Amino acid sequence: VNESSKNFAVVEKGIRFGxxxxxxxxxxAVDSILAERDRHGRFTSFYDFCxxxxxxxxxxxxxxxxxxxxxxxxxxxASRAQLMAVLDQTLEQASAFQRxxxxxxxxxxxxxxxxxxxxxxxxxxxxxxxxxxxxNLQERLKFERELTGFxxxxxxxxxxxHAVAQLATHTTANxxxxxxxxxxxxxxxxxxxKTMTTKRGERMAYVQLEDLHGxxxxxxxxxxxxxxxxxxxxxxxxxxxxxxxHMETGCRIKATAIEPLQEVQSKSIKQVVIRLTxxxxxxxxxxxxxxxxxxxxxxxxSLALEFQLSSRIHAATATLxxxxxxxxxxxxxxxxxxxGKQTVLFR
Numbered sequence: 001v002n003e004s005s006k007n008f009a010v011v012e013k014g015i016r017f018g019x020x021x022x023x024x025x026x027x028x029a030v031d032s033i034l035a036e037r038d039r040h041g042r043f044t045s046f047y048d049f050c051x052x053x054x055x056x057x058x059x060x061x062x063x064x065x066x067x068x069x070x071x072x073x074x075x076x077x078a079s080r081a082q083l084m085a086v087l088d089q090t091l092e093q094a095s096a097f098q099r100x101x102x103x104x105x106x107x108x109x110x111x112x113x114x115x116x117x118x119x120x121x122x123x124x125x126x127x128x129x130x131x132x133x134x135x136n137l138q139e140r141l142k143f144e145r146e147l148t149g150f151x152x153x154x155x156x157x158x159x160x161x162h163a164v165a166q167l168a169t170h171t172t173a174n175x176x177x178x179x180x181x182x183x184x185x186x187x188x189x190x191x192x193x194k195t196m197t198t199k200r201g202e203r204m205a206y207v208q209l210e211d212l213h214g215x216x217x218x219x220x221x222x223x224x225x226x227x228x229x230x231x232x233x234x235x236x237x238x239x240x241x242x243x244x245x246h247m248e249t250g251c252r253i254k255a256t257a258i259e260p261l262q263e264v265q266s267k268s269i270k271q272v273v274i275r276l277t278x279x280x281x282x283x284x285x286x287x288x289x290x291x292x293x294x295x296x297x298x299x300x301x302s303l304a305l306e307f308q309l310s311s312r313i314h315a316a317t318a319t320l321x322x323x324x325x326x327x328x329x330x331x332x333x334x335x336x337x338x339x340g341k342q343t344v345l346f347r
Contacts, residue, residue: 001049001071002042006030017069023147024065032057045077047127050094060091068143070152079134086129093127137333142235156189156237157212159329162346163187163265164211167239172214175253180246184253187211187261190236198222205232207255209240217252218242228258239264262328265346269327271319272301273345274335277308286338293334299326306345 006027007018019030032054043049049072050063066072067083078086135143137159144152157164164171169185170178178184188209195205202222209216218240220232231238239261242253274290276283294303303323325331327346335344 001033001066002037002074004071006034017148017150017152019066019071021148022065022069022071025062029058029062043075045075046072046083047090047094050090051097055091055095055098060087063087063091065147069147070140070144078129079132080140081132081134082129085132086127090127134337136330138235138329145235155212156235157187159332160187160237160261160265163261163268166268167261167264172211172216175216175244175251176246178244178251180244182244183241183256184244185239185241186216186253187237187239188216190232190234190238191215192234193232203229205229207232209238209253219245219252219254220258221254224255224258231258231260237261266299266301266327269301269346271304271347272325272327272331273304273306273347274339275306275308275343275345276339279308280339289338290335293331293338294323294325296334297326297328297331299324299328301325301327301346 001019004016004019006020008021009016009018019025019033020027036052036054037043040052043052064084064087067080067087070080072078072083073080137154138156140153141151141156144150164187167185168187171186172188175184175186186209188211191208191210193205193207195203197203200222202225204222204225205220207218207220209218220228225232237260239259240253240255241257242255245252245254280286301324302319303325304319332344336342
């Protein structure tokens with residue numbers, strides 16, 4: 001809300017998303033936000049934003065959309081989940097503030113020559129953010145794609161880089177190099193699913209699969225559709241085994257097997273290693289939090305801790321006998337949120 005324009009704009013680091021392109025955020029709402037920003041400067045916080053904008057034009061639905069796509073992230077006052085948790089309360093207080101300002105009410109402090117606490121002087125003074133878990137990466141990406149048509153924070157496959165490298169034989173970038181009729185394995189995120197009924201009255205589907213390089217059509221014939229119809233939903237990350245079908249317009253795959261990538265990954269990974277260092281800020285305080293994260297992800301993989309004492313010395317513990325975890329993207333995300341990037345290793 002402090003950087004974007006109404007429409008897409010070219011900036012030094014790329015293209016900035018236009019506010020009007022966000023679903024449920026209309027042109028009138030965007031014009032109102034930008035006009036207030038131009039008149040009185042950048043918004044200093046979420047509460048400041050709600051107090052200043054015209055709540056008749058920028059309603060709750062608009063603000064929900066802005067929260068879900070990360071339009072308030074640069075303010076660094078609270079997580080998206082926290083903002084959603086206080087949205088109703090914030091709008092009530094902001095509405096009350098705007099009514100009082102419109103009526104020009106004078107407080108007892110003003111009458112006596114004193115100074116009353118000001119919402120605008122300290123916008124977050126009267127707002128307490130609850131300690132709620134932030135949305136995991138999958139939830140963030142789902143909302144972003146739903147409201148903008150794009151993944152903004154990251155691509156769903158980026159967190160599966162290790163699994164894709166290990167489990168896929170091809171990507172959309174090199175699939176054309178595979179011979180016609182060759183069996184391949186590919187990983188991707190389901191975009192759209194179009195179902196149809198054959199002449200025999202059986203259901204089948206045409207699935208648009210997206211990886212980090214492009215799009216691909218996957219045909220799911222009736223026999224496989226009966227087994228895996230429950231997986232054929234938008235945003236699902238899957239591992240596809242199939243036969244390459246070369247056409248004049250490009251390549252497609254006739255699927256012979258479809259599995260959740262997470263399931264295939266968990267079967268192939270035997271151990272999860274968590275790397276700790278004496279340089280990690282607040283490591284003593286974070287260990288109990290790490291324990292809680294691990295408890296939330298029970299699974300078949302053994303667990304080991306590797307403690308880095310210095311840049312040259314590593315002390316790796318033996319596998320922890322009473323611990324086993326699920327090697328999932330959720331585990332990876334939660335641990336990295338707590339300890340930092342590249343602190344989790346799948347083996």
